[in-house]
Each structure stands twice: as structure tokens, then as C-alpha cells.
Amino acid sequence: MSEPIHQPFWLDSKPVVFPPTHLAMTEPDGLLAVGGDLTPEWLLNAYHKGIFPWFNEDDPILWWTPNPRSVLFIDSLKVRRSLIKTIRKQKFTITLDQQFENVMRQCATIERHDQDGTWISEDMLSAYGQLHKSGHAHSVEVWEDNQLVGGLYGVAIGKVFFGESMFSKKPDASKIALVALCQQLKAWGFRIIDTQMETPHLRSLGATLISREYFESILKQETHKDFPPKLWQLEVNWQKPFLAEHVSNKTNQSNP
Structure with a gap:
């Protein structure tokens, strides 16, 4: 080589x-x-x-x-019991592909402690907006009292979801977006989300590092699986039973 x-x-x-x-x-x-x-x-x-x-x-x-590449194998998702309690309060609702541009703009403007400025320019908004219209780019929206309080977006090819960015205006809102996405993707037969770069936040949710060679071997298998591009709708009860399977090991000894 x-x-x-x-x-x-x-x-x-x-x-x-x-x-x-x-x-x-x-x-x-x-x-x-x-x-x-x-x-x-x-x-x-x-x-x-x-x-x-x-x-x-x-x-x-x-x-x-x-x-190496940061990825989240959906079966390795970690959900802390505190997050499960938040989800079970049923304060939030989830939609898919209802506010794609809005989600991107929120990701662009949200303040991040480890980042100055944004890479999500008007050119990027236009480019990914075209992908969304063709059914290749998707958003997850988290709502509270009819207000958009969190979400994420990315690109799907075959049965791989390539995560791009997420935002949160309320505690845990972006995590809830990811949990809901994982639940739906698993129901559709997806097994991996590309999270690109390692961060402590993603690692706490179960993301791991793999070699580029291994990642590309997964892409060769999963991107060619039949899953036509289209606008997505939430088709599962994302709150259960998926959550019980993914409780973080750090809190397994405590009561639900």
C-alpha cells in the first residue's frame, strides 16, 4: 500500500x-x-x-x-436511565423530514463550546436541501409544545445513515433525536450510523472508532442494500421496547 x-x-x-x-x-x-x-x-x-x-x-x-472513523453500531447505542426517565415523561414528540431546512439552520446557529463559527454555509444548505428533495438527506425533529427544540440531519444511502450535525435547545433533546432515529433505522434493517469524528458526547452514546478499511468494507455491503430514497415518516413507537435493550452499563445496577 x-x-x-x-x-x-x-x-x-x-x-x-x-x-x-x-x-x-x-x-x-x-x-x-x-x-x-x-x-x-x-x-x-x-x-x-x-x-x-x-x-x-x-x-x-x-x-x-x-x-480511524467514528461510527455508532445501532445495537451498541447506550441510553442512560436518566434519559429514559426524560423520555417516559412524554413531553417530547418526534417527526421525520418535516423541517429539514430549519433543522440545518438550527445546527448552523446553535452555540457550541468547542467551535467558533459554522461550516453549514448557504451553499451547504442549498446542496443538502437538494439531497433532501430527492429523498437522500433526512432530518429528525424533536418538539415540545409545538416548538422545535432539538434535532439532527444526515444522508442515507442504502442502509447506512451518515450523520452530519445535531442541535439541542433543551437538555437531552439531541440525544432523544438520536434514540428515535436509531429505533426507526433498526426497524428498517439499518445497523450503522456514521458519526465521522470522535467526540466525548458521541462516545457516551456508544460510538466507537474503527479503521477506515473496516468502515469501507461495511459501506460496500450496506450502501448497496435496497432502500429507495424517499421522504421518511416515523413508523415505530420509538419509546419502547428499544430503550430497555440499550440502557448504559454505567447505570445498570440502579433501579429504573
Whole structure:
């Protein structure tokens, strides 16, 4: 196998072709290419290969494939008992694909302690909005008293969900969005969510690191499974019995 290069590849807008992922840089981890475009063709081609765009608004498009990769195997989801109690209070309702642009904009504007600014520019909003209209990009909305208080969005290809961003205006709202998504995805036969980069928040929910090679082998299997792109609707009772199967081991000894 070739050694990683020390500069990213520069891409023209045509043809829609990425270099082999093993040529991605190691510092910064996973930077593969610069340029290309944000058309649906570019984005879907990228996600099929485990590549995603991530760049500041005034920068050229940067394409990434980190190694190792953060993923959440749905059967490994961890739900703390405190979160289960919040869910069982039934204060929140969940919808899918009802407020996609709004969810993206909330993800762009929410303040984050570890981040200055946002990568979700108007160009990104437009690009993922096109994917949403074609049934490839999806949102989860968390509502309280008819107000949008949390959510997440991402891209689905075959039976892989590629998570992009989440937001929360109320405690646990983004976690509830993820729990509901996992419940629905499991019912549809999905087994993995790409969470891209490791964070303590994602790790606490069960995300783990795997090698790029292993991740790409999963993509080859799961992205080719038959699951036509369409707008999603919640089809399950996401509050149970799924929760009981995923209680965090840290609190298993306490009473429900």
C-alpha cells in the first residue's frame, strides 16, 4: 500500500472522481482533496466512498475520510436511565423530514463550546436541501409544545445513515433525536450510523472508532442494500421496547 501523501489532491468540477481514500493525509487526519463541487452527484459519490465535505464558508471545498472513523453500531447505542426517565415523561414528540431546512439552520446557529463559527454555509444548505428533495438527506425533529427544540440531519444511502450535525435547545433533546432515529433505522434493517469524528458526547452514546478499511468494507455491503430514497415518516413507537435493550452499563445496577 502506498504511503499517505503530504498534500491533498486538487479536483476540478468535472469529472466527478475522487482519489483513492488510502492516499488521504494523516495530518490533518483524513484530508483527501480540495475542490470539486457540492452537486448531488458529487455528494452521493463521496458518501458512497466514506468521504464527506467539511470546510469554513470562505474556504474551498475540503473532502475528508478520517482514519480511524467514528461510527455508532445501532445495537451498541447506550441510553442512560436518566434519559429514559426524560423520555417516559412524554413531553417530547418526534417527526421525520418535516423541517429539514430549519433543522440545518438550527445546527448552523446553535452555540457550541468547542467551535467558533459554522461550516453549514448557504451553499451547504442549498446542496443538502437538494439531497433532501430527492429523498437522500433526512432530518429528525424533536418538539415540545409545538416548538422545535432539538434535532439532527444526515444522508442515507442504502442502509447506512451518515450523520452530519445535531442541535439541542433543551437538555437531552439531541440525544432523544438520536434514540428515535436509531429505533426507526433498526426497524428498517439499518445497523450503522456514521458519526465521522470522535467526540466525548458521541462516545457516551456508544460510538466507537474503527479503521477506515473496516468502515469501507461495511459501506460496500450496506450502501448497496435496497432502500429507495424517499421522504421518511416515523413508523415505530420509538419509546419502547428499544430503550430497555440499550440502557448504559454505567447505570445498570440502579433501579429504573
